Amino acid sequence: MLPFKLIYSDDYYLPIGQHVFPAEKYRRAYQRLLETRVAEPGDFAAPQPASDQDILLVHTSQYVNKLKTGTLSAREELELEVPYSPELVSAFWLAAGGSILAADYALKDGVAINIGGGFHHAFPDHGEGFCMIHDVAVAIRRMQRDDKIRTAMTVDCDVHQGNGTAAIFAGTRTVSEPLPSSGPPVLGRRPLMRGAHAGDVFTISLHQENNYPAWKPPSSIDIDLPDGITDDDYLAWLDNALSSGLRQFTPDLICYIAGADPYREDQLGGLALTIEGLKKRDELVFRVAKTQGIPVMVTYAGGYAQRVEDTVTIHCNTVTAAARMFALKLSDG
Numbered sequence: 001m002l003p004f005k006l007i008y009s010d011d012y013y014l015p016i017g018q019h020v021f022p023a024e025k026y027r028r029a030y031q032r033l034l035e036t037r038v039a040e041p042g043d044f045a046a047p048q049p050a051s052d053q054d055i056l057l058v059h060t061s062q063y064v065n066k067l068k069t070g071t072l073s074a075r076e077e078l079e080l081e082v083p084y085s086p087e088l089v090s091a092f093w094l095a096a097g098g099s100i101l102a103a104d105y106a107l108k109d110g111v112a113i114n115i116g117g118g119f120h121h122a123f124p125d126h127g128e129g130f131c132m133i134h135d136v137a138v139a140i141r142r143m144q145r146d147d148k149i150r151t152a153m154t155v156d157c158d159v160h161q162g163n164g165t166a167a168i169f170a171g172t173r174t175v176s177e178p179l180p181s182s183g184p185p186v187l188g189r190r191p192l193m194r195g196a197h198a199g200d201v202f203t204i205s206l207h208q209e210n211n212y213p214a215w216k217p218p219s220s221i222d223i224d225l226p227d228g229i230t231d232d233d234y235l236a237w238l239d240n241a242l243s244s245g246l247r248q249f250t251p252d253l254i255c256y257i258a259g260a261d262p263y264r265e266d267q268l269g270g271l272a273l274t275i276e277g278l279k280k281r282d283e284l285v286f287r288v289a290k291t292q293g294i295p296v297m298v299t300y301a302g303g304y305a306q307r308v309e310d311t312v313t314i315h316c317n318t319v320t321a322a323a324r325m326f327a328l329k330l331s332d333g
């Protein structure tokens with residue numbers, strides 16, 4: 001039995017047909033976790049769909065109305081990059097419900113993992129990049145509305161910048177601490193670390209600079225990584241970003257967006273992390289959260305490895321990493 005919950009439903013499947021997004025990855029991860037005995041059936045909790053009221057904590061009523069009535073314009077559907085259907089709307093409402101449940105469990109157990117979600121390219125008034133609804137933002141706003149948290153920090157390790165997250169939580173900016181002027185040297189060129197402190201939600205994004213989205217609205221901390229970065233440099237930058245973020249801000253909840261697409265064999269990514277490096281990435285986030293005593297909720301986000309099995313392995317390793325870190329006493333870790 002795991003010391004935390006995994007949130008999963010067969011209905012996480014996205015009905016998008018043949019697509020670079022492997023919609024079956026959720027079910028495959030669920031099955032793999034059971035087959036390898038990393039988890040047992042009792043470790044899983046089934047989500048309910050978010051309510052419209054929850055969705056409206058983040059998204060505009062005009063946009064929600066368009067989704068519910070099937071009246072997106074052709075351009076809006078194109079921008080979404082997945083084919084609209086009422087069933088797809090239901091799947092996104094369910095993903096948001098899953099992230100709400102994961103946040104709730106994380107606050108109780110210290111960590112919880114949504115075997116789905118992480119749709120970080122959704123904006124209040126439109127969806128893009130396969131993301132219709134920003135489930136993580138909905139979960140944060142719901143926890144705040146219920147007075148379960150005041151503040152949160154997003155740690156986005158998907159290869160693509162969290163543009164929706166940055167836009168949603170741009171809020172009122174305050175003066176930030178000067179960011180470290182130097183970091184580990186990377187491929188003869190230092191990536192740009194940008195920063196602007198947001199309001200009640202502090203956003204960190206580590207991503208490939210030369211990749212979608214072309215326009216990257218500022219997160220509280222953005223690490224713009226060069227193409228081809230490998231494990232050690234990536235981990236150094238992540239460590240640097242987490243340290244800097246937690247010096248500036250004390251969140252009640254960390255929302256870790258554990259994209260599998262920094263993997264070197266990803267079709268939509270240009271970084272060069274190994275499966276082992278990605279596991280170390282997960283362990284680093286969990287170690288920092290546990291050391292600081294901050295609950296952490298996890299979502300899966302992207303993953304487009306040439307072999308879907310690799311994406312599933314990377315996602316399952318996130319569960320293994322959490323099991324290791326949260327089963328251990330700190331002195332052992």
Ligand SMILES: [Zn+2]
Pocket residue numbers: 158159160259261301302303
């Ligand atoms: Zn991605």
